[in-house]
Amino acid sequence: MIHSTAQHRPAPIRIALTGANGGYGRTLLDQLRRLPDMRAVQLIDPDVDGVRAMLADLGVPADGVTTVGDAADTAAAVEAGRVAVVADAAHVSWHHVDVLVEATGRIDAGYAYADAAIGAGVHVVMVSKEVETVAGVALSARARARGVRYLPGDGDQPANLLRLAAWVLATGFDIVALGKSGEYDLAFDPRTGVVDQNGVEQHAPALAELLDRGDDLPATLAARAAAVAGLKRAAAADSCEMNVVSLYSGATVDVETMHYPVVRPDELADVYAERADGGLLASTGVVDVFSMLRLPGEASFAGGVFAIVRTGDAVTWEILRGKGHVVSRDGRYACIYWPYHFMGVETPLTIAAAVDDTAVVPEPRQHTVLAARAATDLPDGTSFRVEGHHHEISGVAPVLVDPDAGEIAPYYLLSGARLRTAVAAGALVRFDDLDGVHDAVAAAYRSGLTLGA
Incomplete structure (x- = not known):
């Protein structure tokens, strides 16, 4: 058996994890049990009973866990070798943390935790992409000034895609497009004519004749989209993740809602070619999402990530096509992809990189803004709330647009706010339209804009 070759350290890396009782938290805590050079010492979540139950389920002895009442209790628990379960931000002992993994998914709490950690000289691994879209530029700048690292967490698509992009660029390619598959595949059974999207089924017999891309790719993609029109394929989480990729890579979007073509993986190099070459793209250097058929x-594809590049020597790429690589029919484009994102299983890579200062991540800039476009006429007094697994806001659609002077309100800054003026269907929600915006996070967003795009 081959065992872990985790780096020997004089003491384990001490990790604080927010949003500990979520799915991401569980995958990270399970993986940390395999890594003797890392230790989760403070688990922060208002649901302390849920955290304790999860720890018991993971095999952590009850006498190794302490529910704390203040920061002094937390410090004592960590020093005694116990896991401190923390319900309140005021009870975190930052002097007993080396790395914060922020996974609340809430902009107010997530920003506050990250800001406090940086102020205390603690590295931050940001998993809450919602926070990243609004305050990532400012938090990264503050971390650099403080001499600590602020990194997007491996295991979620943004960090994985940025890591793939770095590999692609280092090998000498130019990137035409970066993207990922949507969270849920379209699994089509030709025997029944039914397509299943994570348990939601639709009768779509037309797909049986559309499994091959055919000679008219735009027509095939349009027909596939029509066949599955009853399924919700786009999600705010996708736009959020691609906005994070934009911050660090400089990529923009071809269309503000992204294309979401229904695609089989071996077609990606043809689909994400320029229009002049028969593909979808009117512009290049963009991010996008596809629905895997x-x-x-x-x-x-497991919510994995891809990069589309231009090829070179025709003979070289025919050799690579023969080895099973995804090359467009005309040989001008290729798709390089990683069909996975393993959530917290991969995050220890970022934790180690933060401590060892080995990550090579560009400084983020607000190249695009994840904004909210009114889906219907919204009257004044409309309240906004982030809801559901995909952290969506009723009444508005997430779109990726060019940054302005700070007048467009980022999508997740609508959380907890309400309209002071009516907003017409199709209009972007702006700061002047809102009351009750989280002031500290809004200030961080505006601060990030001043760093330029």
């Missing part, structure tokens, strides 16, 4: 039993 597969048959029962075929491997999933």
